[in-house]
Amino acid sequence: MLVVKDLHVYYGLIEAVKGIDFKVDTGNIVSLIGSNGAGKTSTLNALLNSVKRTGEVNFLGYDTKRHLTHTLVQKGIALVPEGRRVFINLSVEENLKIGAYNNSENYEHLREQMYKLFPRLASKKNCMAGSLSGGEAQMLAISRALMSEPKLLMLDEPSLGLAPKIVGEVFDIIVRLKNEGITILLVEQNAYSALKISDYAYVLENGKIAMQDKAKNLIGNDDIRKKYLGL
């Protein structure tokens, strides 16, 4: 589904991502793990062309180089950004409507699907998003991304700052989305939880891929256990 070759991301003179290659196969959950500043968020933003990048990014056979972010969303890539970033002064329902901006003919049907997936959002549909708990806001951010009916859903640290019980719920939802046929690219500092649900994973260090393998092999790898899993 996604093939990335020699991706570099620059912020002025700073090179945040230094030539990485990776791929995401249809139907898989693929994780990018790595510590603070490794380049995970920069990589996701580069896939949507929202930061300056070089290299090749091929999505479903398209070379995405010349595409604007909103065109890539239309083609089927969606991002749940780091820190959730819901529109706090708009209601839950208005946030969902914005998520469907390129897909308005399916809006009502999709909205009802989201309320089924996240019943807590249904009961708060007229509340301001700013009044939601961290877990509810994360669910809203995921729903908003799903309103564009993505083929590839990218999630940037969805578990950050959430209570352990809610973290479990968020990871369960990600598995459910995979089972419904959505391909997932997951960025997490909670490496253990991410690896447990992933098919394959890449370890980013200082803008480079330090290691890659099937997720279950990485969970068993001594270096990874010490450095990223605290085991």
Ligand SMILES: Nc1ncnc2c1ncn2[C@@H]1O[C@H](COP(=O)(O)OP(=O)(O)OP(=O)(O)O)[C@@H](O)[C@H]1O
């Ligand atoms: N807008 C920016 N301007 C300048 N440098 C930036 C900018 N955004 C990120 N960087 C730098 O690029 C590098 C990679 O940052 P990035 O946010 O991609 O890392 P990350 O792996 O997502 O980290 P975190 O786990 O903290 O979210 C860091 O050194 C960071 O300081």
Ligand SMILES: [Mg+2]
């Ligand atoms: Mg980040």
